Amino acid sequence: MSEKEVQGTEKEVQELERVTICFAGDSGDGMQLTGSQFTNTTAGIGNDLNTLPDYPAEIRAPVGTLFGVSGFQIQFSSSDVHTPGDSPDVLVAMNPAALKVNLPNLKDNGIIIINTDSFQSRNLTLAGYESNPLEDGTLSAYQIFPVNITGLTREALSDLDLNMKIKDRCKNFFALGMTYWMYSRPMDMTENWIKSKFKGKDDLIEANTKALKAGFSYALSTEIFTTSFRIPKAAKKPGLYRNITGNEGIAFGLITAAKKSGRELFLGSYPITPASDILHELSKHKNYDVKTFQAEDEIAGIGAALGAAYAGALGVTTTSGPGIALKSEFMGLAVMTELPLVIVNIQRGGPSTGLPTKTEQSDLLQAFYGRNGESPIPIIAAAGPADCFHAAFEAARIALQCTTPVILLSDGYIANGTEPWLIPDPDKIPEIKIKQPALDEKYLPYKRDPERLSRLHALPGTPGLEHRIGGLEKEDVTGNVSYNADNHDKMVRIRADKVGRINRFVENPELVGKDHGDLLILSWGSTYGPILAAVKDLQKKGKEVSWCHLRWLNPLPINLDRFIYNFKTVLIPEINLGQLSKIIRAEYLIDTVGFNRVRGLPLKTNELLAEIDVILKGLE
Amino acid sequence: MEPIQLTKDDFTSNQETRWCPGCGDYSILAQMKKVLPTLGIPRENFVFVSGIGCSSRFPYYLETYGIHGIHGRAPVIASGVKLANPNLKVFVITGDGDGLSIGGNHLIHLFRRNIDITIVLFNNQIYGLTKGQYSPTSEKGKITKSSPYGSLESPFNPVQMALASGASFVARSIDRDPKHLEDTLARAAKHKGTAFVEVYQNCNIFNDGAFLSLTEPKEKKKHLLKMEHGKPFIYGENDELMLTWTGKNFKVVNKDLNENGHEILTHDENGSGPAMEFMLASLSLDAQLPTPIGIFRAVERDTYDDMMAAQMNATKKKKGEGDLKTLFTGGYTWTND
Structure with missing residues (x-):
């Protein structure tokens, strides 16, 4: 279909740089599917994008309720996109509850496409509306597009011999079709997807395709929609792309690290939201020598992974929230036995069960200190969905080369969110070389590499290198059990030193801006996107700020003390009450200013900009 | 390839054994060292995994690969070792506290999965390393440091637990009967699948004499029933007693008389059915009836490790050896020029 045919002739086409759309409806309305179809098409025509699904913890929440609302937000643009967008320009609300939940977030004068068929008294009551917001002026500040989506879908499918329930299920494709017209997206990618998804069920292929096309034609022909929009291609780095979630990124990064180190990948894991998708993904790839073990509990998951690491696999465990608390004791054993893991x-909202499907950065101090004894573990944090691939690879590399457990921190936001990933050339990814003990000399399990302080790990099955390790304190070099006071003091220091020097074997984080000035923003993890957007905005306005986004948290990078003292204010935005702030204050003896929002959501660029504005004004 | 010639000395590590003098653990270690060279497995392929407790020091004293793990978790470490490298011969060494209290959950799931691992549980019915509190196998009313007025808990029967969880090999032996222990350990080690051996083990410091009636030369013949495959259950000072079945429960009779004509049972290790296995295991709880040792169950069923390997091979056959490029481009892709 050519662009001209798509657009029709009479209607105005406006060019936009960026748009944020939120698709919202009942859990059963297929909003995640609608969102991901819009995403794939948008990626396919060359816009940059970033997405955030927001779904309830309940699997099948009662229909029409506020807590049953499922949303999918996407920001897409002809220039760089770093976040799913603070507030949507467009809200597609399939029922009153979806409107109620998402309206406070919508931009002033934003567009709302409403399925009017669902605005009946029962649904209004369930959503807590006393009167119909379509009629009582609630929405006067917005551009409203009322469409009887359910009725129109039924009409479009009237000649199909399907029951009403199935026909009604197609209404999300009708809504998708309308947005495709509004934002000048082609339908063929979704049509192809429908064909492969419902292969062998010709009636469903026909119904969903018809609904999609009907939505598109309706928007094209009805007088309600006067303008459609065009978002030109983004100038992304050339290359082959795919969309990737953070959890897929981690799975791929781990498989790659295993291949590049010549080891099998062994995942010991217990299902938990929002980490389970890594287990699901890895369990598909048995032909990549990936072994997945769904354990009886969180403890068994990490224990089996550690056992596998001793036997020579790349041992991995995945978890979230309370799961990490259960793994603490085994993490201590991994520290003591100095095995790669x-x-x-x-991370998700806590404490306890907390907010299982929401995001948070509140496990940083636990990662640092949440174990008995002096128990140092290197910590790396992923900055975004695509970066999860690189962070997972790096975590595995350090674990294998420095014989240590490594904690990789991600969070619910980037785990489920997506962005385009520039697919790397596998041949250009470096090998992970692991030193092996010599077979012709006496094996000393705790003899160390002088540079890394790693030990050489003899794999079971190797003749002549039989040895025992365990959780009791080890004698330096021999690894025999030792209760000697001075030896313990020495070993505590060696373990700390081994982790402390890992910053010599990883890249320093980039400092954006000058190495001195009024304001340094210091950040870690998934706040990368919102902060990058804020920093770009400030630079555009000619304001001077510097920014350093940490990748390794433990140890902190070598280069940080070259500039951290040179700023009047160090601002640390976090989705917690100031955990990195505590560490920076302790390590560098400087004051820091926090920007802390703990709402289970990513930070908002606009709120951060407002805060920075206040700080900069105060410094003038 | 030449047959492997190993002796028990090949399995002795340079570590000083640190159990209390007179501890039953010495006997178990000695019998294990006799068994290992007979298995035809190279020394470097043995891995001993333990948890925490007196028993769990075991791996340090063997010149094999080994992990002294954390409390109760040896079964999961061992599972990871075996699944990562199925060529290894993996043992779990545990005790009644380690295996049945803090680690009970892991043990039952290992039985259920039937991973090819041999488990030896030292049951001394007391917490030794923490100096004498009652354990999950201590008898009800036990007076200990933590139960000065008597414990309120009913004990676990480890053999029943293993049987109920689906273990494919379940046996019991005793530290003071070296020959029986050696034979039982050998049978367990040769079993393919999860093999469980409960060993009655005397803690001469905190629970001395717990199994006296089964070990004292004068007493033991009256109380100890050695089960043998295909043979009737006969015991007694002069082998005069026999265990029979009334249709409802066991009855001990004089083997030559059996006046009421109860059913004479013959032992069938290879699946006498869960009811009979369970009833035999329960005998140890009744002071009036003999305590059986030997093999309760030895059946073959698919091991988790074999099935995992089969699944991986089948996937490779179907999809081909995985290469990264295919992985990365598996979803919807597009090119930016």
Whole structure:
């Protein structure tokens, strides 16, 4: 279909740089599917994008309720996109509850496409509306597009011999079709997807395709929609792309690290939201020598991974929230036995069960200190969905080369969110070389590499290198059990030193801006996107700020003390009450200013900009 | 390839054994060292995994690969070792506290999965390393440091637990009967699948004499029933007693008389059915009836490790050896020029 045919002739086409759309409806309305279809098409025509699904913890929440609302937000643009957008320009609300939940977030004068068929008294009551917001002036500040989506979908499918329930299920494709017209997206990618998804069920292929096309034609022909929009291609780095979630990124990064180190990948894991998708993804790839073990509990998950690491696999465990608390004791054993192990923590709202499907950065101090004894573990944090691939690879590399457990921190936001990933050339990814003990000399399990202080790990099955390790304190060099006071003091220091010097074997984080000035923003993890957007905005306005986004938290990078003292204010935005702030204050003896929002959501660029504005004004 | 010639000395590590003098653990270690060279497995392929407790020091004293893990978790470490490298011969060494209290959950799931691992549980019915509190196998009313007025808990029967969880090999032996222990350990080690051996083990410091009636030369013949495959259950000072079945429960009779004509049972290790296995295991709880040792169950069923390997091979056959490029481009892709 050519662009001209798509657009029709009479209507105005406006060019936009960026748009944020939120698709919202009942859990059963298929909003995640609608969002991901819009995403794939948008990626396919060359816009940059970033997405955030927001779904309830309940699997099938009662229909029409506020807590049953499922949303999918996407920001897309002809220039760089770093976040799913602070507030949507467009809200597609399939029922009153979806409107109620998402309206406070919408931009002033934003567009609302409403399925009017669902605005009946029962649904209004369930959503807590006393009168119909379509009629009582609630929405007067917005551009409203009322469409009887359910009725129109039924009409479009009237000649199909399907029951009403199935027909009604197609209404999300009708809504998708309308947005495709509004934002000048082609339908063929979704049509192809429908064909492969419902292969062998010709009636469903026909119904969903018809609904999609009907939505598109309706928007094209009805007088309600006067303008459609065009968002030109983004100038992304050339290359082959795919969309990737953070959890897929971690799975791929781990498989790559295993291949590049010549080891099998062994995942010991217990299902937990929002980490389970890594287990699901890895369990598909048995032909990549990936072994997945769904353990009886969180403890068994990490224990099996550690056992596998001793036997020569790349041992990995994945978890979230309370799961990480259960793994603490085994993490201590991994520290003592100095075995390579990757512990992936997809942080979620806490404490306790907390907010299982929401995001948070509140496990940083636990990662640092949440174990008995002096128990140092390197910590790396992923900055975004695509970066999860690189962070997972790096975590595995350090674990294997420095014989240590490594904690990889991600969170619910980047775990489920997506962005385009520039697919790397596998041949250009470096090998991970691991030193092996010599077979012709006496094996000393705790003899160390002088540079890394790593030990050489003899794999079971190797003749002549039989040895025992365990959780009791080890004698330096021999690894025999030792209760000697001076030896313990020495070993505590060696373990700290081994982790402390890892910053020599990883890249320093980039400092954006000058190495001195009024304001340094220091950040880590998933706040990368919102902060990058804020920093770009400030630079555009000619304001001077510097920014350093940390990748390794433990140890802190070598280059940080070259500039951290040179700023009047160090601002640390976090989705917690100031955990990195505590560490920076302790390590560098400087004051810091926090920007802390703990709402289970990513930070908002606009709120951060407002805060920075206040700080900069105060410094003038 | 030449047959492997190993002796028990090949399995002795340079570590000084640190159990209390007179501890039953010495006997178990000695019998294990006799068994290991007979298995035809190279020394470097043995891995001993333990948890925490007196028993769990075991791996340090063997010149094999080994991990002294954390409390109760040896079964999960061992599972990871075996699944990562199925060529290894993996043992779990645990005790009644380690295996049945803090680690009970892991043990039952290992039985259920039937991973090819041999488990030896030292049951001394007391917490030794923490100096004498009652354990999950201590008898009800036990007076200990933590139960000065008597414990309120009913004990676990480890053999019943293993049977109920689906273990494919379940046996019991005793530290003071070296020959029986050696034979039982050998059978367990040769079993393919999860093999469980409960060993009655005397803690001469905190629970001395717990199994006296089964070990004292004068007493033991009256109380100890050695089960043998295909044979009737006969015991007694002069082998005069026999265990029979009334249709409802066991009855001990004089083997030559059996006046009421109860059913004479013959032991069938290879699946006498869960009811009979369970009833035999329960005998140890009744002071009036003999305590059986030997093999309760030895059946073959698919091991988790074999099935995992089969699944991986089948996937490779179907999809081909995985290469990264295919992985990365598996979803919807597009090119930016």
